[in-house]
Amino acid sequence: MSRTSYTKVENELDNLFETKEAFTISMRSLSVLFILMFVSLSALGQSVITGRVVSKSNNDAVPSVSVSLTDATTKKVIGGGFTNKEGRFSIPISEALLSQKVTLSFSHLAYQKIALTEIAGDLRGRTFTLSSREEQLKEVVVRATAVRKRGDTIRYSVGQLIKLGDHTLEDAIKRIPGMQVGKDGKISYEGKSINKFYIEGLDLMGGKYGLATKNIKADDVAAVEVLENHEPIKMRKERSLSDQAALNIRMKESAKNTWIYSLTTGAGINKDKKPLYLGDGSAYTFGKSNQLMAIGKGTNNGANIFSELNTLALDEIVSRERFEISSRSDFFDTSADIGDEVVRERGRINTTALGSLNFIHKISEDAKWRINAGYGFDRAERMLDETKLFRISPRETAKIEDHTSLFRREHRGEVESNYTFNGNNTFVKVQTEGKLYHKDLKADRSTNGNPYSEHTVAPSGTLSNVVSWSKKHGKNILTISDALWLDHMPQQLSLHAASPLPGNTDKIIQDATTSSVANDVKVGYEFYAGRLELLSDVKLKYKREHFDTKLHFPHLDNGAIPLRGDMVFSNLVLEVSPWITYRLKKWRMSLMPEIMISDTRMTEKEVADGKMSRRKVWFNPHVGLSYQGSSFDWDMSVRYGENDRSALDHYSPYIFRGVGSISTGIRDWWQDQNLSAFSRMTYKDIFNFFSAVYTASFRDFSTPISTETHLRDIYLIRGFVPMAHKGTNFSQSLDLQKIFQPIGLTTHLSLKHGLSALDTHQQGRLYRSISQSINLSPTIEWQIASGFSMKYAGDISRSFFRLKEEKSYRPQDTQVHTVSFFAKPVSGLLLNARGKLFYNKSPLVNDGEAHKFYVFDATAEWTLPWATLILSANNIGGSSRYHLERQSSLNAYSAQYYLRPSEIFLTFRWKFNTKKN
Template structure:
């Protein structure tokens, strides 16, 4: 992992008698008193602090503070880099001092280092458990990590990006005892040859592995069994030394743990968007309900197995080889009843349904990487192949009609990404890149008996429906850029070519009662060919001086799009210039504080999913087609963010404003009846605007040994809906407040409290419309409390309660209270843990939920897992 060049300041603290002074705060300040770097002295009184080479040492001040000693403050000099300091004892009134353990953190320029041992508790097992309670850090339910409100871009293990962007398995598997520190790398540039040459505002974290943990292979074997008929097994192997790293995990369970979460790629979708290659989404679905807003282990009825194998080798001369192999087999079931109401001017459309969906997903994903990252050149080739899919049979009843459905899909995804960045003799940079990708997701939806015959089949009864659709896609992007890196203004000029080729094929068939097959006229077939070519030139300017960093990107492109379908006499070509400038600036207003401003303008055309003419039966009650031309959208987005932090005090604050406005020349028009929703894209101007404000504060309270946090957000959006030929402007407002605290009480108890309150309101935005549509409002409250008792290092007893409350006008109040318990005993001699987990002690077997969007209301009732008890034995290989 590349880091900027540093200079080191060392020293030792001791008394006149030669007694070392451990754990003193050593701080380096600039002339205006702002902290540049700091660190605590070790047990022998030694300290070593790294400073950027660019900093002027002669302007700095070295300050040392320690309880019971007088503060020492001296001016630093050149070329001196070692300071032996004598500290004088100072009497204190012990009656006014309560000794508390203080977390150890260090700061080195843009790098902040959390000492893991300072934040770990007896109940913690993985490094993710510890990161959750570090002030300024967040770990989402899906494993995504954020620092002061910003998602991390890279997750390193001792300097190596072993897991790429699927790092959730690492935070859940790596024991915190292996990790010495968690480094937060701000303004991180991972390519060494581009450091100090190309501005980055990315944040990354690096796990610093203890030296003794690098010496040998370690791992864990976990065996769990319980009632009713539960199992939970895991075998993992870990090795993190300088030459070779591996993290391999084999899992199997039916206790509600979703193993597919281990394969979540947090940055891949944004990478595809950045290069202009967004994969076609799923067009077909077997149901209409979403998942409940509960932890997945409450409702996930599964049998799952997975292999997550990650191996990395450093060869001679700096070449790195890496393989990431992911395999998954799963079977799960979702059982729900639903009510959907759509409010119109003179009518309310109501759908009721009951469905049991069985999903059988599988995944095979292989990525092979070769990389050479040096200060004078960078070369990387990443080859990826993924084959996945699922079979989803389901039984659905609607208005006393029972239907059997089967949705099958297969996904083939192949890509290769090559990058070469050499530094020339004049120190300038050339960047060569080529990305190629093939993607296909064929889907088949079968429904029996035949649905909606009065709309789809001339009111005649038929046996079954079969909808097939696929969009095989080839995408290529090649680019060449030249960077001028001398001086305070960094310049880059590039050219590139994008080619995209797609073909949408779909067929809607009806099986008649006599066994013969009939096509849904001409309108049930698509044979659409799509080609997009874009040639672009761009200029990027980076400015960095004193406290200001700024980047201006000016990309110009000539784009041609051709699409044709002879069945509909469709043959269209669109050619145009595109100019999508962006600007970002960061102004440092303190040693650790900054204001960031981002602006982006985008002029984008639609894709193949918005121009097909033939009808597609999306689900049993939704039919979709298009009548408009290629949709064009122009958007502006402005984001203002303020970042405030005081690392010494472990205080982190972030706040910001976000505004966007998009104008499109087409809008979705829906004709809704009690039987079927028919949706088409029609040529009509449509505006969507959003405004949001957000903020968060995280603070470590030293007196309580507690990490506290508070997040708040408010957003409003305005958009149009075209329903039954009536244009309805809607306004949605959402306010959310989330407090949390983690604290240890009296050394025996620890508590964790988290809550989220959300207020959602939706109403017509135009008061001139004399419509009787109701204004909707929903309040959701979700709070959980966990109490742990640790009488000694061997025993842990915990209870967790979660309360959920839903309020809405003219609807029944919904309340739930879940309670879980766990007991763990550690056998140090055997390197083992014995753990008993009791889940859903109240045996709640159903969950009801409301949701609200514009003029639609959903009520869903889900089947939950019920009470469970699992006894698990964990053996750690050391």
Template sequence: MKFRLMLLGLLMSLGAMAQKVNVRGALIGSDQAGLEMANILVLNPDDSSMVTYGFSNSEGQFRFQLEGNKQYLFKFSYLGYKPQELLVVLNSEDRDLGKIPLEEDSELLQQVEVVEEMPIVVSGDTISYKADAFTTGEEKKLEDVIEKLPGFEIDEDGQVKVEGKTVEKVLVEGKEFFDGDSKVATKNIPADAIDKVQVLRNYEEISPLQGLSSDDRIALNIKLKEGKKNLWFGDAEAKVGDPERYYAHGNAFYYSPKASFNFIGDLNNIGQAAFTARDYFRFSGGFRNLSSRSGFNFNFAQDDLGIPLGLNNRADEVTGRFGAANFSYSPKKNLTLSGFVIGSDNVVSSPYTTSRTYIGLDSIGGGVEQLTTENYQHSTAALAKFSVTYEPSKETYLNYDVFLKVSDQLNTSRLYSSFSDFNFSNNLGTQEAKRPWSIQQNLEFFRNQGENVFAVELQHSRKYQDPRFAMQSQQQPFGQPFVFLDTNMYRLVQTREVLSESLEGRASYYWVLNGNNHFEFNLGTVYNTQDYDNRLAEGEVSDAVEFANPLLQNTVDFSLLDGFGGLHYKTKLGKLTFRPGVNFHYYQVKDFQAGTEDVRDYQVLLPDALLRYEFSSSKGLDLRYNMSAQFNDVNQIMDGVILRSYNSLFTGNDSLDFARVHNVSLFYRDFNLFNFTTLFAGVNYSRSLDPINNAVQYIGLQQVFSPINANGYNENLSGFGSWSKKFKYIRLESRVNLNYSTVNNEVNGRTNVNNTFSKNYSGEIGTNFKKWPNIELQYRYSQNDYSGARSNSVYTNHSPSVEVTAVIASDFVLRADYSYNNYGNPGSTRTVYDFLNASLEYQKQDSKWLFSIQALNLLNTTFIREDALSANLISTTAYNVLPRYLLFGVRYDL
């Protein structure tokens, strides 16, 4: 009986397919040329409901498959042309509508009314996606909406990519949302408030620079539904579970033409830190990097502790607290005040085990360390920004920003280290602590003078770092230059202070010859200073006694001056854009230490070029080249000795030269709305001459690192590709990422080459039904090949996964996801671990209340694995993860 029903259903489907007819045509302009990316809407003339929609291809052609023996109303629209309607009566045969001319119209706003109903609207450099056309109703946040849009993806760090490029800013109703950070936006903006997601290509917020910039930046603008404007909206959610698990999260938003206010709060211990240390370091205040735009890179030491950032569920315990507020207010049409405040507090307890293969250590009898770590991290951070933007006209732009960052970081570890080849073991304890802060100011002025543009940009930053490292060891950790007084328990305390200040200025003049040609002249300077002090002592933190050896006490005054001038020319020849340029730099580097001043001068030419070919508005190819000069900061050139870790030291090198880096990239995009296929691919190659790498010298089982200008050069070749295709209810995606790098250094005085080859492949198929369960199947494969000296390792991971979302009886939503991992070194024992999560939600239609039950890590998986390569070791680590737990929750929509 079931077979007969299936056969009958199949025959009925075939019958329905047989009644379909093909309708084709072409849209042309006044010059008889095809109009690419024109909007086409097909309606039922009886009730004006939408039947389907589409776009014309590069030749203006379109094609639809419609049910025969019916009539349809076609609506055509294109930016700069009058909209047109055409009533088409179909019989059972295919129909060719021929060439359909559109009439030019300067009243561009008319297009908005015609295409308002379309799921996708193309208007110049703006592509608008109507959220309801791509969602199925069970989406919670913006990230759930974005993942269903063609050409979009969200990476592991929560950053949004569109057409293969990272989104630089996220706006809501044209106003920046928390500095434009895409992760904060995607995790917090409610899905049911979103009307449209707009992609702003060639984004430039500075009006005088529009049409002159070649950065090809991408931003997103979120348009809200009418019912969400001029009133507060958001949600509040709370969950509790056993054993002693809790989650609380709340959002509140307000948007009006003059003002916007956003509040976010989060408190949980289920491994979902709303704001991690990695997020803290990523926030830059949105400042334009003046020095790197001219080819100068100055590598300031980072504030991280060298520990895994953003562990989330890779821990036994994770407690996160987060609060943030954002505002924008325009008292006048030409004046905008905006800013935000973010505060976070994260506590992570993370035991893990690591197997480390030391490159080159096998030359003295062995090189594998087994390391067991019990780690505790506590990180408190605060960020604040205030901005004033004044635009009295389209010709003038004035902006001032001040950005403050402060944090308090603590990392405590208990370690057990063993080398079986040497019959050696040691119990250790370490503590790393920092309270860094920084304040940055930015002033920008841009002014149109006729067709030309004059600009002045100034930036000032002041940064303080005070890393402290303390350790105790049962075994003597280091030999000379250390002379220990206590040989029962070895205790070391290291304190460092670095005060950095930077002043940057740049003046630019854009000489516009015509709409297709202009010159850009710029002059500028960068002045960096750093005061460095390092002290090493023996004993407890409270009563440590400094070592007498001057190598263990170091004070340095460092400065770097960069004066530069640049010339660029941009021309557009039909579909080809060419922008060659060159920057001339004069560098002066000074350092004063141990009573001696060292001064060095450099003169460097740094060329760059852009070649862009637009096959069409949706297909293009970019070729970029640039040469940069890379300098390191005071931490690399100080002559003293510092503790790097429990078993390694670091000594600087005041004779370091700068490195020259050549970079070439090729990027291809094909965003085809005619058949809903996207293809993005890119290749990047960089070569560093006189690269600054760390040499390592083994003294027993201890290591001494020192930066050198390595012989030869470092190379990095990477490539990526992304393909997706959307059918009515099915979407297909595939991605590939490849990266090959070569790093030259020295191990025990001998030249060493470290090679890394990483491969990542993924394929995905998903459904997008409105009334049926939706499923997403994915398969990922990753492989990392590491080699150096006589050490070689290969790690692979096979990871299939499945996600299911089902609406049950209209009021219940069931969600479940399962992922499987088969990890290991080919030819050796494999490690298998998997995760299963599930939830059930209940919400009556039109109710503001939602109730849920959620189970995480149902299989009670205990650990996951990762691998990595550094200057002298290959490591694989097993991290403990949060155990199985159950949560009961309630949510209220404001």
């Protein structure tokens, strides 16, 4: 049985930009545009047709009846679904259709089909009876429909989603309406990150689902299930506050209880006659009680496979951010992934390898144990020429020209063990994870014609453990949990100069070691009484950070520069977070008046008055309101927060930051104040493959200045560390997706607008600035015939910046246009051609000169009985350098990045016969 329908687009977005030189945007036109967006979504008047289906023979409820609602005149499908266990169904319908004639159809294999044609409004709230079939069913043929919905589960058939050129599970997920997949593989649904990723109901990957989506073949997957409002803990499913979705991957029967093997090998050569290689293998089996996935790959063709080890699911992330450990512990971080998307895609010159082993065992229906182990290696090179315009007064900038040749080598190893008992009345989780990381960075630089070299060595190790226990007693749930975090990071930065530095030395060495320990203990209580829900958490949080640094600067005759620093920061917080929620039909209102009592101490050794302490009470309220309908959802929240940050976020004693600056800390408390508001509206019509998401956010923040960088002309270089201490941001976005299934047309439009006002301290001055930006990203893909498709994707941005005392904005334009074609002229042969055009223009650097860059790729795939042969030519045309200009707060940057040369690659995707276990 199939259900396909499409609707005509009655209102199109016209005249978004009027071309005049580039495209000129005024605040008035932007405001009107987004008011129209808001009104268009808010005006979606909705009603619903509900009813109950019973058996004529005994008046019992009939579950799993297929219910379809169509327009009686046009015969187009309006909506549909299935009856639940009580025989009830619900179909959303617009108010305008209530007065029109519609046809309501019911079908079930064991009952006779009926169809009623009446005024839509007269069908609401009725009971419908079905008569049993008297004839014997000889044969039943079930055909997969593109989409089915039952309760909070939406099932998408992968075979109906994928198009020409799609190979992996990730390719299929990207085509689901309302789904977004980031460059890092992170999946969001209706603007919110998913909280779980299951394969046949089991959490094999533990949050590292990028390994699965990028390595499981789409041909082995039957369906992707979107579990809306997913609560992972069973005892909370009927009362959960979750508004996040999860994904469950359903494999084909031929891929269950079977070992699936894949192997891809390849070799090539680039324009510089450098040999290239690729090796990628995996083996996985997905059974009812045991699942295993092993992956190994390595290449030097610029792929970013190292990032596949990242934890992406929010429910599984245990990191520094969770324990509020300083984000600046890695003082000497110099990433080789610099630049924008073009540089990361075309300029990555690396040798990389990855190995991953993932296993889960289903001990019982409620108990599971899994282990995930991974190792990654990446060695990358980068070259760039950069011009920096630093603002030193409202009308004056300092120009610094840098040439950098960077070499980075990283090793990463990790292992995680997780035991979970997820019963109807008891929940237990024990998760232990250990990570080892080693980074080695070398850079040859030349600043304003003065050469020098830097070398950073930064090993680190972390250990975390989370234990959680919950018990349900009637309407009450008690939770006790403990989370522990330990890390240690010794680092060293050495600098060598070609000509003597002050003091007649050519070498400076900076040692910096950070050690952190954090422990969070939580006792939670939950009470549910009808529409009222009460959740209360009491947390006791402790963290201690130790930072020790030494600056080796031989013969430096300047007592103003301290050469040693040793600081300990500790914080003990009692946090009480009552969460009160009241439900009224589809509405939900929540209030959380969080209270924090903190005791903070900071001790700096070798300083006479180096001890500081204080106690403070914080009040951080949060109010939320939401509406959840069958097709339309809306939620908003308002938060106010105050907090003490970690000392290392504001106090970096005696850090030597490259040539030219010594950064010291001013011993003062850093207190954040934030007022934020957020609103989201979503509308979806799953049977017509349409989704719309509108978001708006506001933030007003204040961060008192507590650090300063002391600049010294050590080596003819002037630098600074800017620090914004007050600002207001407003942003809004609209995301539209529509698939016209009968004609193979997929459309996607993303529109974003941002406005901010900042007070920024730089070079001892206070600057007040205003900036705004707008981004338009349209995508159109059309499978014109079974053997031919085309796709256009654009990313058009314009940003504006000015100081408050200035009268006009300085615009900056960035555009990326991609056109690709797929053709299947004969069976077994697939051709693909893709072209990209990049455009960049900024008036602040090089007198506003526009820069264009284009590149072409082409592939040909031959499918043979034993393998698929892929011949590809990449990075054809254009230039070996890519020019990028950008405005960053008060300052401007112009950089030329060296890209990979053109290359030819031959790949073999080998085929294996599967064998049942």
